[in-house]
Amino acid sequence: KKPKKRRSGCACLVLTVIFVGGVGGVGYFGYQFYQNRFGSAPDYAGSGNGESVSVDIPKDAGGYVIGQRLKDAGVIKSVDAFVAAQEQNPRGKSIQDGGYTLEKEMSAASAVEMMLSPSSRNNLIIPEGFRNVWVYEQIDKRLGVAKGTTQEVAKKDYKKLGLPSWAMNEPNVKDPLEGFLFPSSYGVAKGGKPEAVLKQMVSRATETYESYGVEKKAKSLGLDSPWQLITVASLAQAEGTSHDDFRKMAEVVYNRLKPGNEQTNGMLEFDSTYNYVKNQSKIDLSLTALRKYDNRYNTYYYKGLPPGPIGNPGEEALKGAVNPTSDGWYYFISMDGKTSEFTKTNEEHQKLVDKWNASRKN
Template identity: 55%
Template sequence: MTEYGRGHGSEPWHPEDPLYGDQGWTGHQTQQGQVPYGGEQQQYAQDPQYQQQYPQEQYPAQQQGYAPQYPQQAQQAQQPQQVQHPQQAQHPQYQQQPHQPQQPVYDAQGWDTGGQQYVATAPADPYAGVDPYAQQAAAGYPGENPDLYTTADAYPPPQPPNLRHLEPELPEQQDDEPEESFLAGGGDAEDGDDNGGGGRRAGRSKGGKGGKPKKRSGAACLVASLVIVGVLGGGGYYGYTFIKEKFGAAEDFAGEGTSEIVDVEIPKGAGLGQMGRILKEAGVVASAQAFVDAAGANPKGKSIQPGTYPMQKKMSGAAAVALMIDPSKLRVITVTEGMRNAKVYEAIDKKLNKPAGTTEGIAQQNAKNLGLPAWAGNNPKIKDPLEGFLYPTRYDLSKDSTPESLLKQMVKNASDKYAELGVEGKAKELGLENPLQVITVASLVNAEGKNHDDFRKMSEVVYNRLKKTNDVTNQKIEFDSTYNYAKGQSEINFNLKEAQAFNNPYNTHYIKGLPVGPIGNPGMDALTATLNPDHGGWMFFVSVDGNTTTFTKTYDEHLKLVAEFQERQKQKNGG
């Protein structure tokens, strides 16, 4: 038998031969002194009698015979398939070895040794009874590299594929354990055991070392359970709420609500969604979506104006929308252009739920403390010092609104506008005595005209009639609006003779010149028209149909228009 376990017959290799069926194993060396097949050879020192070279290309394909030979016999053997690694010629172990017995050379036909044949006698097997994969100590030659597999710290010899068993790598044990959370329940008395008589506590045991499992505090487990239940419960609640709001019917109240009233303020620029959220927070509607849906279903739902609304709690979305589209329900006061103070006072009392006459009394008693400019209200004949100073615009009421606070706000707005227009400096340019007369002219223009073009011609009529050269009306303005103001009425048809005989500082049918004060609160159009009249030489005007105002320069033209107007009025009244 040879060193590879072959007998002198033709029997096949034994399956446990380390080289059996492993021609392609290149990952490890089979044993000391052997190299992977098909790769580069790197041989280690072996016993002289086993120093043989086997052709790499020939071995995997031919298993019938072998041709072991020494390096110095390579040429004598004349093996064409012998491949010698370049390192073999340089390394000392591959140099010619003296006094070595010639080894037989096998071929594919028998025991041809170049003239000699060996017969049945087989040499002793040096590997008999020895683990072929155990590490063999080899005697080295001087100058050769040390065998790294013979040292105490060497890696174990490689294993063939059929004997390899990969062991799972265990995680590295750390010297210091991380601190446990409070949920681990690591109390002082439960982290370790006593070390016998010393009384010292044992160190914490490592996992897999056979130590005691750590105890867990019941309280900590309870806390953990409560936390988990809380998270799941909260997530479920919010998830249910989200799904319900997205896909379910919007929550809504029924009916007109309770008797409890709340003031809800809607800011400027608020959309329907923001309005719905404000109403929900105030307890008016059950959900913002119910309000939005109701507003979308109402044709006037998008016309809701900002402001403060007195609303009942627990109203349906439709009821809330119906209230808010009604301008009369809105807690605002709108002073229109030309509106008289008496109407403003009534609106304030009504919106603030005050007794009738409350705001008018405050205006009369505290006029000087409401912010009037120094040039206003000096004439004792003035009926209302605040007339002409409650600037026309919208005023939103809040919970803190009072008659006095509203009056101050209105007076301030008027004073600011008049200062911005430069009323005080332009009075003399217009031939007027003081800035108050500018406001008075503007109030007359606003009461008689219909639009800005009318206002400019109206102001021209006033200025022309105030001239001392006016011999047609003898410097009388003769505006019906002044008579109605003096009377506290708004009549179109009245007795002209009675008007001309009514002695009142505001009645321009009786007095010459301007009234003692404004007869209303002029708007911006009337103010700018007063400061910039038409200059067309107009002296008369009349509205025949009640919509269109016609202006004339002569009295005769005016009389024709008056006759036409009177005839129209008779037909209208059935006369």
């Protein structure tokens, strides 16, 4: 028999190194795979670093959407950590939409717990139909800044706050943000910045308007732009006395805008447009004064729609504007301040006006 060849010690060493290196490589990548699949997601420790931040959660948002909003705001370290914490909390799925005041660098579990606590939602509530002037004042108070600060920011930087392209550069507009400070609940904490709050509100309005397809709807309703559709919604909001009114009120607007209509000849004649430009809310207005006041928002003086929205319409008014009734309404009056009565002719309307005047002994 031939003598066995002796293996080189060097060769054995190389094989050993390769084997160990291979095992090490497999081990490393295996460890990474395990961590990625089964390890804990990156997370902060504790209940925050003391720096308050406001976060707006959209309607019907799931855990991943909420987590992404919180991560973008610097509240949590990872979306996965938040989703895991939400699932582990028995009440985690009951987190609602709206604004929250939280802290930066919170653990995911702390963020979930905080969002379930009423203390995180001591929020600024914007009611339906309120004008921007009022909203600006409330933001100033919440942020602890000088009166007029937020309004000045809105006037100077409105193009940087997220308005859609169709809401830009409208002529003769009193406030480009009117109609875009959407009625909702917002977390507004002292020490925050007006720009951040306004962006939240504009974003909420834009998301809502897009969900209703305002660009396509405007064309189908015979309007020139979605800007006009939001203006119609604001008129329905301002003149309606209940949610049941909005569809009828929107029809009144559309019917009066029809070219050649013999009822109003294109004049809207809404008291609310005069009140808007005067920043008042009066009921008894002089017809003579209304018809003499030369202002583009005064629909007693100019035909058609005012240059822009006259307040911030809520979702119900928006629904009315995109889906009006088709019953032939041209006139309306509120006899009791709580409900409106609609009529199709001036004669019918005048009977109600006479009845209302008699009740007030005018």
